[in-house]
Amino acid sequence: MxxxxxxxxxxxxxxxxxxxxxxxxxxxxxxxxxxxxxxxxxLPAFVAPALQQHLAGFSKYPSTVGGMELRSAIASWLSRRYGLSSVNPATQVLSANGTREALFAIAHALVNPDAEKQTGRKPYVMMPNPMYQIYLGAAYTAGAEPYLLACNSETGFAPNLDSVPDEVWADTALVYVCSPSNPTGWIADEAYYAGLLALADLHDFYIVSDECYSEIYWADKPSGLLQVAENLGRKGFSRCLVMNSLSKRSALPGLRSGLIAGDAELIKRFTKLRSYTGPATPLPLQHVAAAAWSDETxxxxxxxxxxxxxxxxxxxxxxxxxxxxxxxxxxxxxxxxxxxxxxxxxxxxxxxxxxxxxxxxxxxxxxxxxxxxxxxxxxxxxxxxxxxxxxxxx
Ligand SMILES: Cc1ncc(COP(=O)(O)O)c(C=O)c1O
Structure with missing residues (x-):
């Protein structure tokens, strides 16, 4: 066991x-x-016709990475939403069966549980506290130690990066960010992402940004990790992955469809894991998802x-x-x-x-x-x- x-x-x-x-x-x-x-x-009006039109797709095995129509729709949405100059759907985008599974599985692709054999200490997976509990489950099962960043009224509900000692950063493999945050509603600004990116370079870790609530905000449209990475002139979204979902923005939690995007090296690594675990999105649902990423109304x-x-x-x-x-x-x-x-x-x-x-x-x-x-x-x-x-x- x-x-x-x-x-x-x-x-x-x-x-x-x-x-x-x-x-x-x-x-x-x-x-x-x-x-x-x-x-x-x-339900959004386009769901039933898109499903009806592509019913025959249930007779086929879908590929795990997602078809090109869906990945192109995702890449176009990311470019429009965040003003990105280019997102390559073939190398920088994957389909997720809802982001829950992807947020869990990613730690298993990016954290080296054998690091403990070399350092005598478990690698850290850092996350906000309170958090979407999947991050915690991912950290434990990937053989990491969760490092919890308290988000309370004293921090303005931000996970306080300045509170982390250098020796913890040195052992950190992965940081989960959640903005807008479930449950506190806190939003990371550009400076927050920029600070985290600088730390990632300095201490050699990866960032997974859970942006599932990006389209639900009170006043200002939230920034995203890829946007800040590009604005800083970083090449190829290095060290960064974002996840986003149709569950909240499109009110389609039962569709089980989301996106994974960012650093092509990390996408490649994750694709390898996913080719074994096989979280493929059924083809008719991919068509519904492509329609959902293509419509803002x-x-x-x-x-x-x-x-x-x-x-x-x-x-x-x-x-x-x-x-x-x-x-x-x-x-x-x-x-x-x-x-x-x-x-x-x-x-x-x-x-x-x-x-x-x-x-x-x-x-x-x-x-x-x-x-x-x-x-x-x-x-x-x-x-x-x-x-x-x-x-x-x-
Ligand atoms: C912060 C956060 N991330 C990810 C998810 C996962 O959503 P889904 O698997 O439906 O994409 C949820 C769902 O409630 C969430 O609150």
Whole structure:
């Protein structure tokens, strides 16, 4: 048996199920599920015709890297979105079956677990804390030690790179960035990415930038890692990979389609791993995905809905609208007690923030004392959620 798996805790939604076990939601209120980040907006209009037209593709094995139509659509989107001068779809782009699998698998392609034999220390995989839990699972199973960058009100919810000692950088193999951040809504600015790139050159590590919420923002359109790399005059996006997804921007979480793009050397390495693990996107779904990356009208419509939802929520609940993502990250006295009370009293499912964080060496979990709610059902549901959360008594 693989002992590294023993270091993984139960996934947040399993923990939530256990927390709610034996308790009932208030039967007098319709249930609101703000737990998962699953956009429940209408399907974009192009989905059904694109699927219908390419149904025959289900009779063929798709290639793991993704067909050229999809990879070209992705490359064009990246170029348009970030003003990139060139992205080569053949060497710098891969299809992902949703970014979750890709964010997990990438650590297995880029981290050398045998580094420990040479240095006596495990390589570090650095990540924000709280985080999308996949980074943590990836680090453990790839034989690395997670290095957690606390994101709290003191850091403005930024993972503070200045806090990292040189000896930690020296053993760092990979850094995950998440901007806009799930769960805090923090957005990395260009200077942040530039600082990280300089550190990557100095200490020889790779950067994986999870930009799944790039099209969901309150005021300023978020920058991306590849954009900053190119603006700095770096050649070929060296050391950089970005991942992005149709799940959030196009409200297509069930399509399971995303992109991986960046440094051709890293793409080649990852392709080799993927040729064995085989996360191929079915051909008809690749056509839907290509259509989704080629259309911004539906993305703008969804952005308007996400913004209306944020506004509706904060008008009632009070507080500051996050810079990015459709999550609200609210301070509460005791996150588990609050989530359970919200379920029992108000028939609302939200996630305790501690389930999205991990205890650091000092036993501090920066997710503790927060809850995360996803505004994924439109403005009316967001307003109702705010009204109900205000009434929760712990
Ligand atoms: C930060 C972040 N990254 C990646 C993902 C994965 O999304 P998908 O696998 O649907 O592309 C999610 C999903 O919730 C997420 O919140």
């Amino acid at each position: 693989q002992p590294r798996l023993d270091r993984l805790g139960a996934y947040p939604f399993e923990r939530l199920k256990a927390l709610f076990s034996g308790f009932q939601p208030n039967p007098e209120l319709a249930h609101i599920d703000a737990g998962a980040g699953e956009p429940r907006l209408p 539906h993305v703008e419509q969804y952005l308007a809905v996400y913004r209306q939802s944020l506004e509706a929520f904060f008008d009632i609940y009070g507080g500051e609208i996050p810079a990015g993502s459709f999550f609200v990250w609210l301070p509460v006295s005791n996150d588990e007690a609050f989530a359970l009370a919200a379920y029992q009293q108000q028939s609302v499912t939200i996630l305790p923030g501690s389930y999205l964080g991990s205890e650091d060496a000092n036993g501090i979990n920066p997710g503790s004392g927060y809850i995360r709610a996803a505004l994924v059902d439109g403005p009316d549901a967001a307003a109702e959620l705010a009204r109900r959360l205000k009434q929760v008594r712990v």
